[in-house]
Amino acid sequence: MKKIANILAAAIMLFLLAPALAAYADAIVEPQNDFFNKYRSECVYLGRSFSANGEDGQVPLKTAPGAGKEIATIKNGETIYFEYSCLYEGEFWGLSPGFEGWGELSQFLVLYDYIAFEEEHLGEFYPYEGDYGEIEKAGRAFAWPWPGADAPLWAIEDIELEYFWADCAWKDGQGREWGFFSYSRGGSDIWVCLSDPENRDIPAFNPEPAPAPWESETEHIDIGGQGSVPTTLIIVIVLVVAVALSTALLIRKFWKPNQTGKGENSNG
Secondary structure: OHHHHHHHHHHHHHHHHHHHHHHHHHHOOOOOOHHHHHOHHHOEEEEEEEEEOOOOOEEEEEOOOOOOOEEEEEEOOOEEEEEEEEEEOOEEEEEEOOOOEEEEHHHEEEOOOHHHHHHHOOOOOEOOOOOOHHHHHHOOEEEEOOOOOOOOOEEEOOOOHHHOOEEEEEEOOOOOEEEEEEEOOOOEEEEEEOOOOOOOOOOOOOOOOOOEEOOOOOOOOEOOOOOOOOHHHHHHHHHHHHHHHHHHHHHHHHOOOOOOOHHHHHHO
């Protein structure tokens, strides 16, 4: 039941964020990388920042997953943005649009962000049904990376409500209501405290934790073919085996070979 509830919660969240995701997808400029262009359908949008954490004090970026040619190195502790991920021969790789290169994600730690916040609070979001009177009156609001972060990102000035609406909302432990915005003019995914939009000194009740190992929440198809088998393929195999077994059992139950007993022979 818990698994079903999580699936339903994820579906509701995707429904709430669908308009924002669609608008954002239209704005994405796909990277110019030969490997990406060849395996575009197997690559999954990631859009997260990572900190290098290589065994040798740095992590190489390569022209393609598993390639020998290095195009850059990222020193441990330095931050890099990966736009897409892929699964290649059992290992996850990320594509950096800045370097147009691939890094092995097991050698990076993902930074906490609004996506991590959503994963932690999945099922707590709801459609915002309030108004934007206070924001419209002030004409500005502070943008936060997530509710309860250490500090706001910036102040949004001269807000035009035509481009500014909450895709969903969430309440913190103090009853403050927060709205998640995909701000069309800024192209950023941000949170705004709808209850107190001009207050930049809201206490940090959810400060940024240390970077952590990344785990994929999305199914990937192994490009090299040596990793995990896609779920759809497993289902097909199971169905084929089930049909074959069922057919064998029916044949065994209802089919009997012709028997020519001695009694028949004696009458001939």
